[in-house]
Amino acid sequence: MWLAVHRAHSLSRTNAAVQSIYDRAFDESLGQAAGEAVCLVGLGCGGGQKDTRYLAKLKSIHSTIDYVPCDVSQAMTRVARDAATAVLPLERIHPLVCDLANAPDLGQLLDTIVSPQTKRVFTFFGMIPNLEPDVILPRLAALLREGDQLLLSANLAPGDDYWRSVGVVLPQYDNAETSDWLLSFLVGLGVSSSAGQLRFGIEEVDGLLRIVADFEFSETLQLSIGGESVEFAAGRTLRLFFSYRHTEKILANRLGRHSLSIVVSQIAPSAEEGVFRVVRA
Template sequence: MNADTLHVEVHASAFPAQRLDDLRRALAARDLAGKWLYESPAQAQAWLDYHAAWSPSRTDPALAALYGRAAAAALEPAGGRRGLHLVSLGCGGGHKDAALLALPAAQRTGGARHYTPLDISPSLVLTAATLVSATHATIAQPGAAPPPGGPAGPPALRIHPLVADLGHWPALGPWLDAQDGGRVRRLVTCYGLLPNFEPAPLLAWLAGLLRPGDGLLLAANLSPGGHAADAERIVAQYDNPHALRWYTLLLEHVGLPREAARLRVTTAPLRDDGGAWCIEAHAVLRGALEPTLAGQTLHLAPGERWRLFYSNRFTAQALAAALDAAHLALRRHWLHADGEEGIFLCERAPGA
C-alpha cells in the first residue's frame, strides 16, 4: 500500500453475475436480510454510524477492555507455527483488528505478520485496511519486499484485503496459503457474523477453516435469561433512529421508495425453551406496487412483508452446545457483566 493505491482482491462469490443471481433469489423470497444491508457506500456508512452509537463494544469501555483481554489470550503461542496471520471475517470498520494488532504479543510473533480484512462490503474492507495501515508504519503489498521492521520494531505487516460473500461458504484455505505460505499461525476473528448467519452451517464452516494450532475468536450476542426475560429490553438496540435509517437505505438501494412501506421490529423464539431467539426487521408494504428490480417486474400486494434484518441471540448454554456440535473445542471464554455479550476462544476439536 502507498498513499494513492491499495491492492484489494475480490473472490468469485462476490463477482457481479453471482451477486445479481443472489439478489434475484432474495427478491423472490422477499428476504433481503444480511449482505444486502452493506451494498453501497451510503449503507456501509450508515452501519458504521449505527455501530458507533449503539454497539456496546464501542459505547462501553468495560466491554472494549474485555475484547482486549480475549485478544491477548488468543495471541498466546500455540502449536509449532511462528508468526501471525489475523483473518478478520466480517471486518467491519476494523477497530477491534487495529487494537489487537497493537498489542505487544501481536508485535512479537517470532515470524511474519499478515492481516486479511474480509467483508462483503468493499467500503468496509477499505475502511478496515486503511485504519490498520494508519497504525503500522511498515506495510508490505503483494509482490513487494517487506521493509525492515528496525532493530526493535516488529516485522512488516502484509495486508491482504479480500471482498467475499461468506454465505457461499468459500474454500478460503488455498487462498490463505497463497498469502502467508501456509507456515504462520492464523487467528481467525468472527466478531459480528454469528448473529446474522444460521449458526450450524457457519460454525461448521469455521471449523473447516481452522488448522491444528490456529485459533478462533468468536463473539456472540447473548441472552442470559432467554427470550421471555430479555426480548423487551434488548430490542431497543435494533429499533432506534440509527437502525431504522440503515434498514430504510436497503429499501432505497433495491429500488423501493421509503414511503412505500412501514418498518416493524419484532422478536421470536427459535427454540421452545427460548434459549435461542431472534430480532427481525420487516418492511410491510402500504399498497400494491409493480417495480422492476434486478431486471424483473415484481407484483407486490398490500401487506406483503419483506425481511430486511435479523439478529440471533443465545443463552451461553445453547451456544456451547452449538460449538460442540460443530467440532469446535472451547478453550476459554469471557462474558460481559450484563451477560449480553460473550467472546469465545476456540480451536478445531482434535480428530475433527
C-alpha cells in the same frame, strides 16, 4: 450508515467494560501464540476497529504479521484496511471480498495469500448473530488447522429468562439509526420509506431466539430490479434483518454440534456480550 449504527449502538463502542473483554481475550490469546509469523484473518471485519487493536498486540510478539480483512462489503474491507495501516505496512494487508456463507474454498484461497505454514488467527466478531449457524459453523470448523486460533464474539441474552432478556435488548435494534440503515436498501431500489412500515420483533428458530426486522408494504408496488420486474403486494412483508441472541450455554451447545468448543470466555459485566476462544474439539 452501518458504521453510524455501530458507533451509536454497539456496546463495544459505547461501553468501556465491553471494550475491555476484547482486550482481555486478545491478551489471553497471545499466550497461545507461537512462531515468528502469524496471519490475522478478520472474517466479517466491518470497519476493522477490533482487528486493529488485536494487530497492535500481536505486533509485540510476532515479527511478521499479515492481515486479511475479509467482508462481503468491499467498502468495509477498505475501511478496515485503512484502519490497519496505523499498525501494519500496506503490503502486509490483503483485503478480501467474499460472502462467507458461499465460500467453501476460502481455506484454499487463504493459502494463496499467505504460506500454508503460517499460523492463522481468525476473528469472527459480531458475526454469529447474522448467519445461519448450520451453514457457517461447519465452515469455520473446516477452516481451522492445528495451531490456528479462533476468537468469536456474540451478543448475549442477559438474565435467566431467555425471551424476556431478548426483549430487554430490543431497543438496541429498534431505533432511528438502525431503521435508516435497513430502509436504505429499499430506498436504493426506488421504494419510498413511506410505502410501508418497518416492524421489529422476536422469533424462535430451532430453539434460538432472534430479533427480526420486516418491512410490510402498505401499497402494491411494481419494481424493476436488475432488469426483472418484481411485484410487492400490499400487506406482503420483506425480511430486512435478523440477529440471533444466545446465552453462553446455548452458544456452547450450538458450537458443540459442529465439533467446536469454547476454551476461554470473557463475558461483559452486563452479560450482554461475550468473547470466546474456540478450538476444534
